[in-house]
Amino acid sequence: MSLLSDRILNMSTSATLAMAAKARELRTEGKDIIGLSLGEPDFNTPDFIKNEAIKAINDDYNSYTPVDGYVELKEAIITKFKRDNNLTYTLPQIVVSTGAKQCLANIASVLLNKGDEVLLPCPYWVSYSDIVKLNDGVPVEVKTSIDTNFKMTANQLEAAITPKTKMIWFSSPCNPSGSVYSKSELRALADVLVKHPNIYVVSDEIYEHINYIGGHASMAQFDDMYDRTITVNGVSKAFAMTGWRIGYIGAPEKIARACNKMQGQITSGANCIAQRAVITALNESPMRVKYMIDEFKVRRDLVLDLLSNIDGFKSNTPDGAFYVFPDISAFFGKTLRGKTIHNATDFSLYLLEEALVATVTGDAFGNPNCIRISYAASQEQIIEAIKRIKDVVS
Ligand code: PMP
Numbered sequence: 001m002s003l004l005s006d007r008i009l010n011m012s013t014s015a016t017l018a019m020a021a022k023a024r025e026l027r028t029e030g031k032d033i034i035g036l037s038l039g040e041p042d043f044n045t046p047d048f049i050k051n052e053a054i055k056a057i058n059d060d061y062n063s064y065t066p067v068d069g070y071v072e073l074k075e076a077i078i079t080k081f082k083r084d085n086n087l088t089y090t091l092p093q094i095v096v097s098t099g100a101k102q103c104l105a106n107i108a109s110v111l112l113n114k115g116d117e118v119l120l121p122c123p124y125w126v127s128y129s130d131i132v133k134l135n136d137g138v139p140v141e142v143k144t145s146i147d148t149n150f151k152m153t154a155n156q157l158e159a160a161i162t163p164k165t166k167m168i169w170f171s172s173p174c175n176p177s178g179s180v181y182s183k184s185e186l187r188a189l190a191d192v193l194v195k196h197p198n199i200y201v202v203s204d205e206i207y208e209h210i211n212y213i214g215g216h217a218s219m220a221q222f223d224d225m226y227d228r229t230i231t232v233n234g235v236s237k238a239f240a241m242t243g244w245r246i247g248y249i250g251a252p253e254k255i256a257r258a259c260n261k262m263q264g265q266i267t268s269g270a271n272c273i274a275q276r277a278v279i280t281a282l283n284e285s286p287m288r289v290k291y292m293i294d295e296f297k298v299r300r301d302l303v304l305d306l307l308s309n310i311d312g313f314k315s316n317t318p319d320g321a322f323y324v325f326p327d328i329s330a331f332f333g334k335t336l337r338g339k340t341i342h343n344a345t346d347f348s349l350y351l352l353e354e355a356l357v358a359t360v361t362g363d364a365f366g367n368p369n370c371i372r373i374s375y376a377a378s379q380e381q382i383i384e385a386i387k388r389i390k391d392v393v394s
Pocket residue numbers: 039098099100101102125171174175204206234235236242245246247
């Protein structure tokens with residue numbers, strides 16, 4: 001009998017976290033690694049949020065929290081959904097969790113039975129497929145390419161649906177492609193889904209505010225989709241609060257109650273201090289964090305400009321998030337500095353070893369032709385990293 005369960009043995013390590021750990025390890029060996037692998041803002045959490053956390057500590061917020069979150073936080077989330085997304089939710093429809101990652105894990109565990117299929121438009125965020133598999137679901141990849149800005153069309157969706165399809169999971173703005181679905185593009189997908197009333201949608205909107213074209217659209221905004229859409233969001237990205245670990249859902253009440261029940265046996269309520277701070281973050285206008293979004297846009301343009309001067313990199317213009325996802329398949333079969341590049345993983349490792357730049361292979365996101373470059377790094381680091389990349393691939 002093996003010590004570890006089949007469950008953990010069959011699970012992949014998170015490629016984003018693994019690459020970040022590898023970069024950290026190389027740095028401790030004295031290597032000058034530039035990390036463009038992790039989707040983590042390089043800004044500090046804004047002071048107006050930090051001050052609330054300090055106040056919460058001094059006000060003795062130290063007990064277990066309600067499993068689904070403080071009422072004041074759930075009210076702030078309801079206000080945020082109404083203000084930013086024109087979505088109406090009530091208290092029992094909201095669940096606060098330890099990061100959007102836990103929201104997704106809850107959803108999978110309360111909705112999936114063995115063999116249920118979950119459609120994942122590719123590229124998708126790295127953890128989706130393993131969270132689905134962990135809960136006995138079957139991830140079904142729906143391929144897209146750079147030529148359609150990595151967006152799934154209604155026809156592709158229709159063709160991927162089978163009697164076993166239980167859900168579709170996607171993020172917009174998308175990690176890793178940065179693609180943003182417009183309202184009409186979502187409507188076209190909804191038109192397919194209304195013909196299949198048993199399919200639920202997980203709309204991961206954690207990059208909502210990191211959108212350079214405006215007009216964030218939510219699937220739940222359509223009356224005919226509201227009752228079967230779970231809107232996932234969180235504060236990690238726009239508020240630079242990755243380590244605080246707060247995410248939340250707005251969902252049909254039955255699903256929210258099930259997530260609450262699941263969480264009650266797995267982790268209990270999310271951290272008390274972080275929740276108090278997030279009440280303030282969400283009650284304030286998103287304009288308070290616009291300075292970060294403006295800077296991300298400058299960096300996006302910088303990365304695209306620099307990459308456009310490297311032969312073999314084919315990039316589209318991502319409209320949101322803080323990633324570019326260039327197609328680098330032109331390098332497959334080539335030998336660079338004595339190393340043959342067979343695939344995107346080889347290429348990403350080559351960049352790490354030769355250019356000392358950490359990226360993430362597209363394989364981790366269901367796209368074997370691309371790599372993900374995070375530009376949540378300073379302009380100086382970006383300029384230096386891409387100069388190094390250019391040197392080692394030219
Ligand atoms: N969804 C997407 C698309 C992400 O990129 C991330 C990255 N952190 C998450 C969910 C999870 O976010 P967190 O757990 O930090 O709230």
